[in-house]
Amino acid sequence: RHAIKALPKVELHAHLHGSIKQQTLQRLLAERRPSDDRLADVSFDLFHIDSIRDLDKCFVYFELVYLLVEDEQTVQQITQEVLRDFYEDGVRYLELRTTPKANERTGLTKDSYLQTLERAIEWAKEALPDMQVYLLLSVNRARLTSAEDARKDVDELLDLAIKHRSLVVGVDICGNPAKGDLSLVLPLLRSRLYDDARYHHLKLTVHTAEMANTDTENAAILELNPQRLGHVCFLSDAHSELVAREGRAIELCPTSNKVAMDLTTMEDHHFGYYYKERRHPAISICTDDTGLFSTTLTDELQHLAQAFDLTLDDIWSLQQSAFKSSFAPPEARQRLGERFFFRPLSDVCG
Ligand code: 5GP
Known part of the structure; x- marks a missing residue:
């Protein structure tokens, strides 16, 4: 475990609010409960992984988290803390994902939310050297x-992405897979991201097949050809075969996937299919929600190392292939590659 922790690592699939430590959420709840009626009946137990056994419960958890993080100051605090947690775990390249938030109570707007994240990331440049x-x-x-809501949501999101283009490298589709109609948004994203030059620098990743029986939706996602696919838990055999054959980049989140798929052992995780059976060249191992699942990237890699007999060399190759699948702009890719991820294991282990 120590050796994995010491490796420079790549995290490509981490949701900001899912990465808030449970102690932090407990502290915010204790501070706010006395003066906020909405929190009066909220139980501290909700933040324990043991109480979260299925995907639906995860989304209830997030609704509670949002009651605790509503203003700029708290957004900045939690973001800095999340960045520090990843840094201390050895992450040196991080793509953090989040849905822009507005809050009428506190005057937070989607733009001020992103400005706040920018400040936190600016802070990290000094405080957490060598992490991008x-x-x-x-x-x-x-x-x-509705089609109208989808268009508004996507256009607003893309405007924000352009406004904050020094930091925003891509777009994700996430949220409760049992809700919403992706057919409202996929053609729209195709026309914006692929056909409109203003957005050509933005890459796309889509949460895919997190639930069973979503073949039609999965086919539409694959047809759109996103640069990466998240989770791919319940892909049909034909779609898994296609992903493997084409070497499409996939983001696997072992603990989160184990919960979503109700697996009893990590040996049954689809990492085995892609890595062992198909020698898939573009796998990234990710945490999804370190807070929600009480995990770290080191833990996730260690779970896989144990389940699939991986060596430290294997783990390093996985970091290198994750880095190749990253959305890093060319200059950063070159700089970080030379610093860490293009080097052999013997160089980075000291
Ligand atoms: P945020 O975007 O608020 O910073 O991060 C939390 C949000 O990420 C959740 O409300 C949810 O929309 C999304 N999210 C977090 N974990 C998962 C996951 O495992 N699956 C999906 N589909 N969405 C998730």
Whole structure:
């Protein structure tokens, strides 16, 4: 474990609010509960992984987290803390994803939310040397209920991405997979991201097949050809075969996937299919939500190392292939590659 922790690592799939430590959420709840009626009946137990056994409960958890993080100051605090946690775990390239938030109670707007994240990332440049952080802006599919809402949501998100283009390198589609209609948004993203030169620098990743029986939706996602696919838990055999054959980049989140798929052992995780059976060249191992799942990237890699007999060399190759799948702009890619990820294991282990 110590050796994995010491490696420079790449995290490509981490949701900001899912990465807030449970102690922090407990502290915010204790501070705010006396003066906020909405929190009166909220139980501290909700923040324990043991109480979260399925995907639906995860989304209830987030609704509670949002009651605790509503103003700029708290957004900045939690972001800095999340960045520090990844840094201390050895992450040196991080793509943090989040859905831009507005809050009428506190005057937070989606733009001031992103400015706040910018300040936190600026802070990290000094405080956490050698870590490169970019943002992905997430479309929350649960909000996609009409074509008009979808268009408004996506256009607003893309405007923000352009405004904050030094940090925002891509777009994600996330949120409760049981909700929202992706067909409202996929053609729109195609026309914006692929056909409109203003957005050509933005890459796309989509949460895919997090639930069973979503073949039609998965086919539409694959047809759109996003640069990366998140989770791919319940892909049909034909779609898994296609992803493997084409070497499409996939983001696997072992603990999160184990919960979503109700697996009893990590040996059954689809990492085995892609890595062992298909020698897939573009796998990144990620945390999804370090707070929600009480995990770290080191933990996730260690779980896989144990389940699939991986050596430290294997773990390093996984960091290198994750880095190749990253959305880092060319200059940063070259700089970080030379500093860490293009080097052999013997160089980075000291
Ligand atoms: P935020 O975007 O608020 O910073 O991060 C939390 C949000 O990320 C959640 O409300 C949810 O929309 C999304 N999210 C976090 N974990 C998962 C996951 O495992 N699956 C999906 N589909 N969405 C997630």
